[in-house]
Amino acid sequence: MDIVGKRFKTFEMFIPEVLRSAKSMHSAMEILRPMLIATGVKTAGTLVIGTVQGDLHDVGKNLVGMIFEGAGFSVVDLGVDVKPQTFVEAVSEHQASILGMSALLTTTMPKMAETVMAIQAAGLRDQVKIMVGGVPATPEFAESIRADAYAANATSAVEKAKAILS
Numbered sequence: 001m002d003i004v005g006k007r008f009k010t011f012e013m014f015i016p017e018v019l020r021s022a023k024s025m026h027s028a029m030e031i032l033r034p035m036l037i038a039t040g041v042k043t044a045g046t047l048v049i050g051t052v053q054g055d056l057h058d059v060g061k062n063l064v065g066m067i068f069e070g071a072g073f074s075v076v077d078l079g080v081d082v083k084p085q086t087f088v089e090a091v092s093e094h095q096a097s098i099l100g101m102s103a104l105l106t107t108t109m110p111k112m113a114e115t116v117m118a119i120q121a122a123g124l125r126d127q128v129k130i131m132v133g134g135v136p137a138t139p140e141f142a143e144s145i146r147a148d149a150y151a152a153n154a155t156s157a158v159e160k161a162k163a164i165l166s
């Protein structure tokens with residue numbers, strides 16, 4: 001998936017090919033996961049990801065989740081239309097190192113800010129890094145809602161996640 005990520009960046013591969021590669025990786029992980037757990041290999045971290053409340057777009061979110069899994073993260077995918085409180089509960093339950101939120105609609109972007117505030121109110125803000133993405137999101141928006149990072153695509157999201165966790 002590292003190679004796929006590089007080829008996607010240089011326009012040698014496109015979304016359908018990336019999705020297909022990620023699906024293959026996903027199937028391989030089903031077989032490899034118990035073996036990796038048995039050898040005591042540590043995961044790169046746990047990503048809790050979902051599309052925010054009111055938003056049903058999930059293609060990009062799924063891609064981000066699959067690429068993170070391929071990069072060695074444990075991924076908890078909450079699906080679409082996820083309420084701020086559901087994100088909070090999942091971050092706490094899974095002791096997430098990264099919370100990823102996706103929004104494709106300008107009207108659902110405020111739910112990202114609401115979720116950041118809910119994470120803060122629950123006393124979890126210091127233990128989780130928050131990343132946002134989706135067509136209307138920008139680095140400036142991420143900063144304005146006090147998220148830790150924005151990424152324009154799945155491969156740069158993994159690079160940024162590794163950087164903010166190191």
Ligand code: B12
Pocket residue numbers: 015054055056057058059060061063064099100101102103104105106107131132133134135136150151152153154155157
């Ligand atoms: C497919 C699609 C749909 C499908 C969704 C199917 C699905 N299962 O996801 C359907 C038909 C259901 C749909 C419905 C609607 N849609 Co729509 N849709 C799209 C479309 C054409 C493509 C989105 C997509 O899948 N892109 C491909 C993926 C791979 O890219 P991506 O999502 O951007 O994800 C990448 C990055 O953004 C980033 N990323 C994404 N999430 C995350 C999260 C994190 C943490 C990180 C770090 C990075 C990251 O990495 C991803 C991979 O590289 C876009 C147009 C567009 N150009 O985006 C409109 C678009 C998003 N839709 C739009 C609209 C208006 C709607 C509807 C309101 C239409 C209607 N009137 O009913 C409804 C809303 C339904 C709802 N409540 O959510 C508008 C939004 C406009 C706006 N300003 O808000 C758009 C922009 C189209 C347009 N130009 O008008 N839609």
